[in-house]
Amino acid sequence: MKIDIDQEQQVYRKNKSLLLCLHIDAWLLFGILLLLAASLAIVYSASGGDQAVMNRQAIRIGFALVLMVIFAQIPPHIIYIFTPWLFLMGILMLIGVLLFGEVGKGAQRWLNLGPIRFQPSELMKLALPITVAWLFAHSKFPPSLRRLLLGAFVIMITAGLIVVQPDLGTSLLIAMSGLFVLFFAGLPWKVIIASISATVLSAPVAWHFMHAYQKQRVMTFINPESDPLGSGYHIIQSKIAIGSGGIDGKGLLGSTQAHLDFLPESTTDFIFSVLAEEFGLIGVVILLFMYLLVIARGLYIASQAQDNFTRLIAASFMMTLFVYIFVNISMVSGLLPVVGLPLPLMSYGGSSLVSLMISFGILMSIHTHKKLLTD
């Protein structure tokens, strides 16, 4: 097949509707907007009716939506070209954090770039899966051992640089996003099963290397009552909030647990508990359904993608989103230890929302920048 370079615009599908002109995927946008609207309401309630908090969140949401639209305009092959530089920049910034990082609450995670304070690990949430997908863009299925080892190496370097910050939680989640790419690229089942069993067996070794506060989190997770004045208190209070919501909840602004200050971080990490308390089981099921809608649409985009690079990115982004949701909800309902992780699209806060919305922008770009050739 020959392509005339002068007629580049014809390579892409002729756009019809406004949304398509803007490279926006309607289904994805619908799910995201519903979740963000719910987020505004819950943040307002969790902050005890604080107007200023809600305004700030609305501004952040607007900003993140603009970023999503901007990233949706960038065709995937442009991202492909810049991937190695993106990764290099991310790695340099992570090293920069270790050398000149600002210490916030005991860990160096912030890089001060003049007026902006920046968390390079946030960039890596996007850059790592893209980089690993870049490595497998031309690979066969299943890929060669050499490529797999290279991918594993890239993941380990990145995760290693974040672990020493020290930020074990983020490091594990970022590594996970890279591992998802390996999985979709065709990591053999034998290897998957073997490494899962190895991880389980090596847990006691990991325990040995953990920081005291991390050990304490695990200990209070296993037995919350052991530290009723400290972190165990949070899990107990969170479970009370969720459980007391019942089937239909206490209604918006009805959360006594959050308003009487029993719940910690009620607008960020524990926002799910507020939602569960105020909207009950029904609210929780609707929330999970909306999440499922977004994830399903994302996975569908992955299945329709035209090349390895984009489909690996799309699939990995969606699975990572799922892991964040699952870990956060499990954490606040006492199924996993408290690791300080926001609930995607719901929690109050800027930086995680921004990287998430950029990933949605990339997803939309993948779906809307298709080439006519394959139609």
Added chain:
Amino acid sequence: MSEHLEFNSDSENFAQKKQFQFRLFFAFGFVVLLFLFLIGRMLQLQWLEYDRYKGLADGNRISVEVLPPTRGKIYDRNHILLADNQPVYTLHLIREKMKNIDSTLQATQKILTNISAERLHNFFAKFKKGNRSRTYTLPFSLTEEQAAKFAVINHKHPGVTVDARLKRTYPHGAAAVHALGYVGRINAKELAKLNEKLYRGTDIMGKLGIEKYYESLLHGSPGLQQIETNARGRVIRKLETLPATTGQDIHLSIDIELQKYAESLMGKLRGSIVAIDPTNGEILAFVSMPTFDPNLFVDGIDQKSYDILRNDPNRPMFNRAIKGQYPPGSTIKPFVALGAIEQGFISPYKKISDPGYLEYKGHRYRDWKRKGHGIVDMNTAIVESCDTYFYKLSLDMGIDEIHDTMAPFGFGKASNIDIYGERIGILPSQAWKMAKKGKPWYRGETIISSIGQGYNLATPIQLARATAILANRGKIIVPHLYRNPKEQTFEQVEIKKIANWEKVIKSMQNVMHSKKGTARRYATNLPFKMAGKTGTAQVYSLNAGDYDAETIREKLRDHSLFVGFAPVNNPKIAIAVIAENAGSGSKIAAPIAVKLVSRYLESQLNNLKD
């Protein structure tokens, strides 16, 4: 375009795509399964165990309250209290429980007559927009009387409670404020850097001076208390308690009586006095004039008072003792002389003739005495503060040699005093000028550097420290305000011949006690021997022509300086005095120093008698 073509699906294997899609289905199944698992967990918590959690939530009146620590007190060296914690009253407000916010505002306005209506309005305006269920604290304190008045009408204002807390107070007011510093409300920027756990329940922290430097010692750590409340939030009983750890008390090396005396000696002058115990580096008096009242800052200073302080042309908030960089003038002559004779540039007995100026490359460098000092040796040069002697000497030594001889005394580097914000002054050298100005050094600049003018700048703490090191015969001390009984180790300035040091010190003694000494008038009746050196630093260089202090605007008048120590053979106090724009060193700074040193040595003597 070639990039696209490479991963074009044309080249793709159909089986490969199928395998990928199988994995996608597998992943989606996994997601659905785990979401169902989460819903299962929710069913368990919200349906099966609902009654239990409902009961717990209703009865959930067990909460954890933070017990903020009591801040450590600060005492002077004689155990006189400098920073105390006094109980004061304040109001806590919870919007959710309040009926009529405006009536509460009016009521507080009536009682708090000392607070401007505007500030109260500002607080309430912010409060109305804040978190409905959070407790807000009125940022002003109530006197006992005001608290009692409010308690009487409290029943009309639900959601408002009168609370007693401890407030930092500085009983000596403005005295020693530049050493003590003050505490103030923690702002958002500071909050981000603090250890949240340690500062729960605390809204103040050290902002300046000792209060800031020793924040970690003074603060302590909070305790926790489990309390049971009734449905309306009133405390029924206290369960477990983990008491707070009180902050550590600190003793300063400052003698507050001496400090106040020193401040009174300065009167309305701007400037600084630093007095150090040369045996261990303890700072006895730390004066920067004018001063201000730290009590203003504790509850947050109001804009008007702050503007007055900020816009005061005398800059009361400027810590001159560590931040004021002054040309040291003739006070550096003993250090230059010592370096010259130690390094063998000149013999202390060598006599030169002084016509009242030095001519170098067609320019006349004038002595302060127009007629000149006649025939001078090193002793006379220090005693009468002969400039020409040092002009000539400096041309032999060169600027780098002068730099090297003064650097061990701490000029041009931080004294490492235990307060933040110290400036390091300037001790010029060829390398310094090249690095800072990008220009080579001119020998003419060496000439004016030798009498502490030109680029030379030093802070009062540096001058006091250098004098203490000279008094110590080279034992290097680090000036400090926190009186820590810990054993210190001292470094030593290299001594080639101790006789040279004694020679210079003897000359400084002659400044005070000989017939021609520049400060002879004030030391005639002293019961001890004192060594000193006066200095008069030009604020800007005057061209040839007579100096008339009256006609020059006050701000451009000379700084008056003095450094000294006593007793000469067993130094107990080293001192530096700088009075800005006060004129000659012998007239203003020297008598202040002599009075302060006598007062201190007398009190030491009395202590021995007791």
